[in-house]
Amino acid sequence: MKIAIASGKGGTGKTTLSTNxxxxxxxxxxxxxxxxxxxxxxxxxxxxxxxxxWEDKYKMIPEWVQSKCDLCGICREVCNFNAITQILDEIMVxxxxxxxxxxxxxxxxxxxxxxKKKKMGELRHYVKGNLSFIESKLDIGEEQAVPxxxxxxxxxxxxxSEDIIKIYDSPPGTxxxxxxxxxxxxxxxxxxxxxPFGLHDLKLAVETxxxxxxxxxxxxxxxxxxxxxxxxxxxxxxxxxxxKIPNQRKIAELYSEGKLLYSEIPEVKRELEKILKFLNSxxxxxxxxxxxxxxxxTL
Amino acid sequence: MKEIVVISGKGGTGKTSVTASxxVLGGKNIVTAxxxxxxxxxxxxxxxxxxxxxxxxxxxxxxxxxxxxxxxxKCAEICRYNAIPFENDQYIVKHLDCEGCGYxxxxxxENAIENIDNNVGQWVESNIKTGTKxxxxxxxxxAENSGKLVAKVKREAKRIAEEENKQFxxxxxxxxxxxxxxxxxxxxxxxxxxxxxxVSGLHDLKRVYELxEKFKxxxxxxxxxxxxxxxxxxxxxxxxKENNIDHIANLPYDEMFTAAMTAGKTIVEFGDSExxxxxxxxxxxxxxx
Numbered sequence: 291m292k293i294a295i296a297s298g299k300g301g302t303g304k305t306t307l308s309t310n311x312x313x314x315x316x317x318x319x320x321x322x323x324x325x326x327x328x329x330x331x332x333x334x335x336x337x338x339x340x341x342x343x344w345e346d347k348y349k350m351i352p353e354w355v356q357s358k359c360d361l362c363g364i365c366r367e368v369c370n371f372n373a374i375t376q377i378l379d380e381i382m383v384x385x386x387x388x389x390x391x392x393x394x395x396x397x398x399x400x401x402x403x404x405x406k407k408k409k410m411g412e413l414r415h416y417v418k419g420n421l422s423f424i425e426s427k428l429d430i431g432e433e434q435a436v437p438x439x440x441x442x443x444x445x446x447x448x449x450x451s452e453d454i455i456k457i458y459d460s461p462p463g464t465x466x467x468x469x470x471x472x473x474x475x476x477x478x479x480x481x482x483x484x485x486p487f488g489l490h491d492l493k494l495a496v497e498t499x500x501x502x503x504x505x506x507x508x509x510x511x512x513x514x515x516x517x518x519x520x521x522x523x524x525x526x527x528x529x530x531x532x533x534k535i536p537n538q539r540k541i542a543e544l545y546s547e548g549k550l551l552y553s554e555i556p557e558v559k560r561e562l563e564k565i566l567k568f569l570n571s572x573x574x575x576x577x578x579x580x581x582x583x584x585x586x587x588t589l
Numbered sequence: 590m591k592e593i594v595v596i597s598g599k600g601g602t603g604k605t606s607v608t609a610s611x612x613v614l615g616g617k618n619i620v621t622a623x624x625x626x627x628x629x630x631x632x633x634x635x636x637x638x639x640x641x642x643x644x645x646x647x648x649x650x651x652x653x654x655x656x657x658x659x660x661x662x663k664c665a666e667i668c669r670y671n672a673i674p675f676e677n678d679q680y681i682v683k684h685l686d687c688e689g690c691g692y693x694x695x696x697x698x699e700n701a702i703e704n705i706d707n708n709v710g711q712w713v714e715s716n717i718k719t720g721t722k723x724x725x726x727x728x729x730x731x732a733e734n735s736g737k738l739v740a741k742v743k744r745e746a747k748r749i750a751e752e753e754n755k756q757f758x759x760x761x762x763x764x765x766x767x768x769x770x771x772x773x774x775x776x777x778x779x780x781x782x783x784x785x786x787x788v789s790g791l792h793d794l795k796r797v798y799e800l801x802e803k804f805k806x807x808x809x810x811x812x813x814x815x816x817x818x819x820x821x822x823x824x825x826x827x828x829x830k831e832n833n834i835d836h837i838a839n840l841p842y843d844e845m846f847t848a849a850m851t852a853g854k855t856i857v858e859f860g861d862s863e864x865x866x867x868x869x870x871x872x873x874x875x876x877x878x
Binding site: 298299300301302305327329330332335336368370371389390391392393396397428430431432433434435461462463464465466467469473485486487490491494497498501502515516517537539542543545546547548 | 598599600601602605627628630633648649667669670685688689690691692695696704728730731732733736763764765766767768771785786787788789790792793796797799800803814817818821842844847850851853
């Protein structure tokens with residue numbers, strides 16, 4: 291069971307929900323929590339656990355072998371990302387522009403651009419009781435989050451069986467990183483806040499998950515602040531709101547210290563119980579009833 | 590002309606609310622650019638008229654001509670993004686997964702694959718309520734991460750600023766440290782970091798500042814919700830001092846920000862408040878930098 295926690299807008303409470311839900315569920319079940327916001331991963335700040343494994347993560351980029359090259363120019367021509375250029379009699383590769391498509395490497399008639407590993411980030415694997423926590427962090431200066439997200443998901447698929455609950459704390463936005471993090475999830479929970487910014491970005495997020503044809507539901511965070519337009523929107527679109535985390539300064543304070551909420555704030559625990567009940571009610575993997583409620587993809 | 594870019598690392602720290610407030614305070618001297626094209630919100634506070642909108646193309650995507658395709662499967666074999674699955678007896682390109690490298694089109698023995706230009710969204714030029722202009726954008730869902738569209742928005746803002754002789758370009762950046770942020774920072778004269786005194790606020794501030802340092806841009810910091818956690822606020826101040834980052838201001842934790850946003854206004858247009866006074870002082874400070 292793979293549950294992705296996402297949102298269009300940043301700072302709506304993805305990490306808060308992911309860490310609290312994962313820890314809460316881990317009281318009864320085996321759970322894997324993974325922070326896929328590899329640009330700014332924060333879940334680890336809220337989960338105290340033991341590091342059991344870490345590894346560097348690499349992407350593949352071509353490396354020029356001067357002695358083999360006859361400067362035919364095919365590599366430059368085939369690169370759609372302008373990541374290869376020729377200056378005088380030298381071929382230069384710009385790793386930050388390279389998408390690792392292998393075209394230059396495999397189409398080079400002289401075999402002069404073999405693919406080599408380049409470090410792009412790190413993955414860490416922590417454990418605390420029932421909870422496994424996997425965190426990946428992109429190296430500063432690396433611009434592309436997608437390959438690291440993909441490798442992190444591969445790591446999880448390799449190390450944990452199908453039946454374990456997996457919670458993915460996803461990156462914000464609606465572009466490629468969030469698509470990569472959520473596309474293979476069985477269910478997506480969109481976290482929003484009841485404000486004009488929250489609603490505007492929620493609509494984008496809904497458009498995104500509908501394009502992915504994934505099943506989803508909404509959790510409203512900071513409930514009580516702002517207005518009720520998010521609720522009106524969800525009603526008109528037939529999107530279930532499965533929990534409402536109240537707006538309280540005490541919650542903001544606990545968050546600021548890196549503390550989990552549900553053991554101290556009964557209302558939060560109650561909302562997590564509602565989410566668990568909801569997840570139990572939808573047969574993850576088939577979701578007959580929810581499928582009917584979905585609109586068409588709009589790409 | 591000076592380019593001021595507002596970023597935060599972490600989302601939801603108040604970056605857009607602060608930027609829009611400065612846009613109002615700066616009035617006619619400013620061209621505003623919303624470079625958080627992934628989840629653009631600033632237009633909700635600045636009443637843009639969407640005067641001119643243009644499609645923006647970036648990169649390509651592959652399209653298979655099913656009449657020519659013989660299902661040899663070579664394209665799927667070489668695709669590193671697993672973007673060409675075999676479904677219902679034919680190979681199809683999944684547009685959300687295709688990176689537009691063009692490799693498949695090159696090696697297809699039947700010439701059945703074409704690369705078409707990819708429409709990633711629109712950029713918009715608007716007149717806003719301050720009597721000046723704003724450039725913003727709407728990216729298509731799932732489009733290739735927005736570095737190029739960000740660069741376009743900035744280029745257009747710069748063009749307008751030059752044409753109309755404006756003193757400042759004020760840029761609302763995006764969260765994170767990846768391509769869109771890199772694109773927002775390039776060419777900036779000053780960076781305003783908006784953060785909050787939480788474990789994540791500080792963690793993300795440190796990471797994004799590493800990036801700012803690579804660009805060698807002078808930076809200042811606004812701590813939003815500063816009274817939420819005094820210890821964390823002190824940690825941030827310490828970090829600013831160690832790194833020679835200007836401390837522009839502390840803003841108190843105040844739900845008035847949300848009340849103003851709900852009314853479609855920036856906080857500096859929403860009655861007299863402590864925050865309004867602090868932001869006015871902050872803007873004057875920034876003008877002198």
